[in-house]
């Protein structure tokens with residue numbers, strides 16, 4: 056296994072939303088060469104332009120402020136970045152803040168259509184192709200065939216088992232999950248590292264070293280290593296349980312004659328889905344349906360969007376039509392029945408109850424063995440307090456809420472688990 060300091064060349068397979076973001080942080084980590092591999096030159100050119108634009112935005116505080124202002128709904132954390140301080144912290148980068156320009160950084164970026172050429176001198180590679188198991192298995196077979204034997208192979212999958220992805224690779228011991236939690240890696244602190252059944256410790260150790268080196272503009276990079284794999288790891292596993300209820304909430308609204316436009320007018324936004332990619336959301340739900348519970352089957356609404364090719368920002372349309380200023384919205388006044396529906400069905404404690412239950416399941420399954428650590432993962436990934444700190448003192452009340460929503464939605468997956476009902480989680484650190 057190659058040592059962290061000897062990792063010189065990085066390859067990123069898939070130059071879409073995540074591949075572009077990962078290649079950006081890899082370039083800023085100072086690697087000698089970063090190669091993106093994708094299916095055709097048009098995609099690769101688009102990826103190159105995205106990265107260049109994002110790196111240029113770091114050239115000065117003025118450019119950075121302008122760049123950030125394009126993201127109207129940008130979080131407070133993004134607005135409050137101390138640009139000068141952050142640039143000086145980017146020691147590993149040794150770049151922009153220290154007088155190196157975008158052009159020289161971009162000269163380290165290569166693009167390639169032929170995977171056998173793109174990975175043949177990579178020391179570390181990370182796969183970020185679409186969230187489809189067969190595709191990832193095919194790619195990993197090629198990766199183990201064409202990359203040098205010492206190369207560490209990572210997948211940025213959001214949900215899929217690393218054991219399954221590594222199945223046809225010739226070196227499953229060197230395959231890890233390295234999941235960047237946000238669609239914009241430089242703005243997200245959290246990276247989840249996951250072993251497959253055959254992954255060896257040395258692979259995880261090197262993965263940790265590499266992950267911690269990726270620069271992050273908001274706070275310090277936070278890489279967490281899971282005890283074992285689980286669909287959706289920690290953060291997405293909890294998010295998916297919440298989305299099960301959220302999806303019911305939307306379908307039920309429509310059944311009651313409340314349109315998505317009405318919900319939007321009342322402050323419920325669908326922008327996040329367009330950023331993530333509606334196809335990624337669909338594929339994730341499918342994976343959960345097949346591997347966790349049939350309750351997770353994608354909704355007709357999501358299925359229809361995918362069929363219509365409305366995949367989100369990456370194609371310029373999804374829930375919204377997008378132009379260079381953002382999503383085009385034509386809001387309508389909020390009707391009383393919409394407000395009432397939201398007040399009755401969108402209470403924060405419902406989502407807290409679901410998150411606490413899922414956190415307890417992760418303890419039960421041994422994916423994580425500390426409530427504090429799980430809370431930290433949620434805080435670093437979402438900027439919100441975790442479910443244990445928020446819910447532990449009123450867990451009995453939250454159990455009752457879960458019983459109620461199971462009755463209301465018919466989603467049996469939301470039943471409180473033993474660990475939550477018994478309060479046994481309180482004995483964990």
Ligand SMILES: NC(=O)c1ccc[n+]([C@@H]2O[C@H](COP(=O)([O-])OP(=O)(O)OC[C@H]3O[C@@H](n4cnc5c(N)ncnc54)[C@H](O)[C@@H]3O)[C@@H](O)[C@H]2O)c1
Pocket residue numbers: 068069070071072073074092093094098182183184185186187190194211212213214234235236237238330331332335369
């Ligand atoms: N979008 C998110 O918010 C997000 C966050 C974390 C992780 N992820 C995960 O990252 C991965 C990529 O997601 P994305 O949002 O970047 O998707 P995307 O659709 O934006 O990009 C996928 C890219 O893979 C390319 N591709 C497909 N088959 C290929 C092949 N055989 N060889 C090379 N390239 C190929 C496609 O052309 C496309 O450019 C998925 O596993 C997803 O679950 C996504």
